[in-house]
Structure formats: C-alpha cells, structure tokens
Amino acid sequence: MIINTQTTLVMRCPECGKLERHEVSRFALAGARSSLHIHCSCGALKSSFVVRRKRVYIEVPCVVCGSSHTSLVTARALWSRTDNIELFCQVTGLELGYLGVQSRMRDQVYLGNTLDGMDFLADGFFHNQEVMSAVIRHLHNLGREGRIYCECGNQHIDVDVFPDRLELHCRRC
Template identity: 35%
Template structure:
C-alpha cells in the first residue's frame, strides 16, 4: 500500500526592514488550525507576516517596506503546504521580500551564511535594473540605518517615511504630508555624500508626489 505523506509545516524566510536580520520561522499546520492565525515577528519585535486559515483557504498578510503597503496572498491548503518553494514579492515593484516552503528548500535557497551584499547581487529580481547594484545596496542600507537610529524624519515632524526605488536613486516621501527628498544612488560619489550626512530630513513642497517609472 502506498504511503501518503502530509506536510505539517512550512518555513518562511523574510528580511526584517528594521534590524536587517534574515528571519527564518516555522509555520505549523496544527498551530494554525488551533489558533486560526499566526503572527510572525523578528527577534527585534518588528511585525513581518501574519498567516491565517479559513475553510478551504490559507491567507498571508505581508507588510511591505518597499512600497509601504500591505500585500495579501491566498492559497488553497494544498498549495500552501506543498514542499515547493514559493516567492513572496512586492506587488508594486515585483521585488522579492522573502520565500516560503519546506525547511530544506528554504535554507538551501537563502543560504543564511551568505552576506547581505552577496545575496543582493545574486537576486535575479534586481538583474539589470539598477545603474550600480553595489552602490544602491549600500545607499539603501545607510538610509535604513539612519531610520533605525531616528535620524530620518520629515520637516513636518513625522518619521513615517516611504521609499520608491528607481535605477539611479531613492525617492523618500513623507506619508503624513507628501514632502519628498531624492537620494542619488548611482555612483560612489553619491554614496560618499550620503555617508557624510548626520541625518536626513525630507523637505520641499507638500504637494502630491509625482512618481516616475520604476520597476
């Protein structure tokens, strides 16, 4: 008689936008079935993901640091618990946020010992998009670090800042009032200029943001 194996857990890998840690978390079919939903947090306390179950469906709610929105994904139970690797991506930029699947496949894919820069450079989602991927990674990392230290704010006083990615720059915008600031990210000179600033303040007119083309 053939043996049918039923997957009872999956592993999710997500990068924490607050502390930069690559967080691997196990989601249990039994725990979800009892609780109805499971909230996944980084060790630093930042909310990364919420997964829930309802009859005939598994749903995911993913706060996105790339577009400042929240993405929802819906699966049949068979799709969600199958061992194959599933991408978790930003619906607006198409850039990858993380992966979901059986533990062995996730660990092999994300390779936890790989440096952030090496992982960034190998990610096909970025292939050919940025003018200089190395500079862009370092600029994004520095902006994130300034934000974590409370050194990224708007002239209006808000620290709720969104980011749009472009091939040669970041466009920072205040969610509260709409002010903007461009952070160039195409050359070593752009990176050097950013590394010399003590803090970033978003200023300019409080008019609506004008978005150019981005991925």
C-alpha cells in the same frame, strides 16, 4: 503516507532588516486558531496568516515600499512539498521572502545579499526612484536566474547602492 506538518518562512524584517527563518506549524493554524502572527526577534511583525475556507491569506509588511501586501494561497499549496511560495513586493516586484520546504530554499535566500544595507529604500534617496526601482528589479531577476557572475566564475556579487547608480563587486576579486 507522510503528511507535511510544517513549512518554513524565510524573510527579512521590515523594521530591523534582519533575515530570519521561522517554522510555521500546520497545527498553529488549525481549529479555533485560524490566525497566526510571526514576529522578528526585534519584536516587529513580519507576517500574518489567516485561514478561511481552506484558503490562507498571508499579509506581509513590505520592507521595500512600506505598505503591506496580501497573498492568497490554498492550504494544499502551503503544505505541499513541491514548490516554494514567493512573497514579493507588488509595487517593485522584489522578493521579500519564501514559504516552503527548508531543504528546497537553496540560494533563494539571495535576497539576503540583495537587500543588505536597507538605507537606499528611504524616500528621496534616489535621484530617480522609478528608474532605480526598475534597475534593481532587473538586477535582482538576473541574479535569481544566475546570470550575474564575475569573470573569475564567482556568482557571489556585492551591490553598492548610490543615489544615481549601482556598483557591482566580486567578493573574490
């Protein structure tokens, strides 16, 4: 019987915006060490894990809305080899990161492309923050489903963000 002893966290830093992978060991959350804090290479806190009664509370400072979001997962779900756990902004619905088996991360690191150039998240940048948040959320969902692509067949589309609009560009064309 093979027991999974680690999971992979992939997420963007809420301070510097750098996308990094972190290995989380099951043993780091065992026994007296029932909490774990993961930091970016810049030193900023990326996430905190707290274990209580076979439940894991994951707190993530949000790069999108500026607050912190807490997710509750069972220890079994955290260490399973079946599905990845999506960490998302509870205000906008945008993905912040993933926890799971690294080989199953596939291109879920689409958020690496979606959220490049984080200056558009500053307060007051958009003419209408509510509308643009909804548009970005919808665009992100379309991209995650593979429904954004160029006529040339390329699915790697860049997004330029402006105060009043988004412009999509094919990397090949």
